[in-house]
Amino acid sequence: MTTPGNGRTGPFRLFFHPASSASMRVTLYLRCRGVPRDVVELVSTGLETDHRGILVFTMPDGDRETEKVGTKDLTAFNPEGRVPVLLLPDGRKLTQTGPIIDFIDDFLPRDEGMRLLPDDPWARAQAKRIMWIIASDVQPYQNIAFIIQAMGEWGMVKAPPTEHPLRLHYIRREFGAIDGIMAECAGRFAVGDELSLADCFLVPQIRNALLAGIDLAAEFPTMARVWENAIAVRQVKEVLDEAGGIVQPLVFDEDKFEVYTEPAKAE
Template identity: 30%
Template structure:
């Protein structure tokens, strides 16, 4: 059983968990870190199926996503308990709309149902931003006193601190495939389509060569990913659940198609995955064009 920790919380703590039996289960979904800043009430009608498990994470955040998966149907309401407390405890993401690295993290945060404050970064050499990440790249995540830079590091941090829903499979081989696919994107594709690199290619080789060069680099990476995933993909990159590989692949596919006009005819698996990703609300909300600093 979970107990509210303040007078305000007690007034709303009407749905604490107590699974004794019967057809209906009431519960409160609490996010408590010091003072509770966000209360999520989730009402479940289980259609004569008892709720067998109730997952609580290390940070005392009950995962409503896990409950949704267990019960299949929910009505979810969120209440912010005090603006000051909510602002103080909410995650902060330093991001740039067109950055595919930031896109990955936005996608992960949305999938895990974690609210965050979007901090626009326009000048990467600003002293205040360099205090957060001396190398001057986005994204950067601030979680209380913790500051994490680099999308891979941020996603691993989120996975360990907020493990539901999981972004890594239990199967050892499938987990390795996820890391391999994510690394192909983060090490062998994305760095070469970075604005600074593409600009340099244009200056050294010629402006007309920038796009063909970038398309060639992306195509080489996509060829490797197509071969890797064709025997592992289900609805998503490595099966029927969204995992780490999808977080890296989805933004890369979006950039390749929209920004660099990559011909996808040779990549049927990747093309199908791209269509599937566009059906996911957490992905659509994370799209570059849907960010507050987007330039249309």
């Protein structure tokens, strides 16, 4: 495969972090699609917490790209301050999980490996529908950083961040919608009997929901069935194991969060 690079050759480099659910959408895609490391190299960013206890992704220690940008501050590399980021051999960068996956896929042979999108236009649209609900209607509202900041700076009711009522509300509301959609289109997996990008987006979001204490089997039966089938797939299991298991493990620093949200701060 030739990657675009204005004459420069080399793999794409995916800057990601195992603690990031958005990153996991792409790492699941790469593993399930069978994309080799010489096509997309994985580069794990650094990770710190700020004074509020919020996770901050940093440039990776000792990486040549960190040398180039001259700081550990990720915003110097990606002004959005987020992961994942795809770096092209010529230095161009692409953000946002959906476009990153589409872009990589444009360089892969159509007839090799798992395609991860159904051929049927309606089924393909259902897969994208589920992906969009997760990326735009669930993940931003249940984001721990957003919830901590809202408690510390904007007077939102204080509660444990992982199980905050706002977080539970949006996960339950949208999971209810997805469960209804999947009642129509799921087979063994989110859309039909083949694993698709809908599963690659669903799995990390369910991992967040499990951390929030949601009982998937009791509340979202179709989703629970699909989840069990998805995590039994070897490639999915490998990615989950490498990221610390089936429940999202690392989300914020509790001690710093307590100091940041103590009542005196709110006056």
